Amino acid sequence: MLLTGYRKEVVRPECRPEAESVHCIAHLDENITEVIPYLNAVLGGFQYLKDPPSVSFKVHGKLIAVHPRMICVNALRTEEEGDKIIEWLKQEINDTWERRGEIEPRYESAPKPKVMEILRLLPKTNCKECGQPTCMVFATQVAEGGKEPEDCPPLAGESKAKLDAYLGQFQFE
Numbered sequence: 743m744l745l746t747g748y749r750k751e752v753v754r755p756e757c758r759p760e761a762e763s764v765h766c767i768a769h770l771d772e773n774i775t776e777v778i779p780y781l782n783a784v785l786g787g788f789q790y791l792k793d794p795p796s797v798s799f800k801v802h803g804k805l806i807a808v809h810p811r812m813i814c815v816n817a818l819r820t821e822e823e824g825d826k827i828i829e830w831l832k833q834e835i836n837d838t839w840e841r842r843g844e845i846e847p848r849y850e851s852a853p854k855p856k857v858m859e860i861l862r863l864l865p866k867t868n869c870k871e872c873g874q875p876t877c878m879v880f881a882t883q884v885a886e887g888g889k890e891p892e893d894c895p896p897l898a899g900e901s902k903a904k905l906d907a908y909l910g911q912f913q914f915e
Contacts, residue, residue: 744839745832747771748813752821766824768813768832775810777839779847784838790851800887806831855885855912863905864894871895884909 748768778795781787787797788805798807806827807814813831818824838845861881872894874880883889891897891905 743836744777745770745772745774745835748828748832750824750828752824763817763819764821764824766815766818766821766828768828770811770813773810774808774835774839777835777842778808778810779849780838780842780845781808781835783845783848785834786852787848788852788854790849792849801827808835853912855909857881857885859908860884860905863901863908865896865901867896869896 748770751767751769753765753767754763775795778797779790782790782797785797785799788800789798790796794810796807796809798805800806804818804827805816808831813828815824815827818827857878858881861878864877864881866877868876872880872889874883874889880889880894884891884893891902891909897905
């Protein structure tokens with residue numbers, strides 16, 4: 743077992759103290775530098791940095807950053823939600839560490855879809871049926887994993903199939 747424990751800190755965003763969301767920071771008892779590239783391979787890191795080593799994931803609309811001595815989770819509704827995510831990640835860290843001999847570490851970020859390629863495949867009517875003011879905003883959210891092609895009601899047929907095929911080559915959590 744690589745990670746045995748941590749000390750949790752819950753904070754409200756300083757820039758917006760009125761915000762209803764909280765951030766959770768787990769200060770790790772151990773240095774987990776060596777497992778970070780393996781986690782990147784297993785969990786499909788959104789962003790990987792070599793120096794200092796860290797990996798970020800987007801999971802269920804949350805941005806999770808893993809550093810050698812810290813895990814940060816943003817935009818939580820409750821402290822309990824943070825507890826669940828940190829415990830899940832602790833288990834993932836330990837499982838990945840145990841299986842590291844079977845895993846090829848990845849030292850780069852996962853490829854990301856291009857906003858302009860997504861936009862090219864959308865109807866470009868700015869109809870607002872998806873709830874966004876423009877197709878460009880919608881395309882950006884699709885590229886970030888926050889929206890799906892199905893969220894665009896006018897998208898159908900060959901255009902939808904092409905967008906699904908394009909997005910299928912990227913890993914979304």
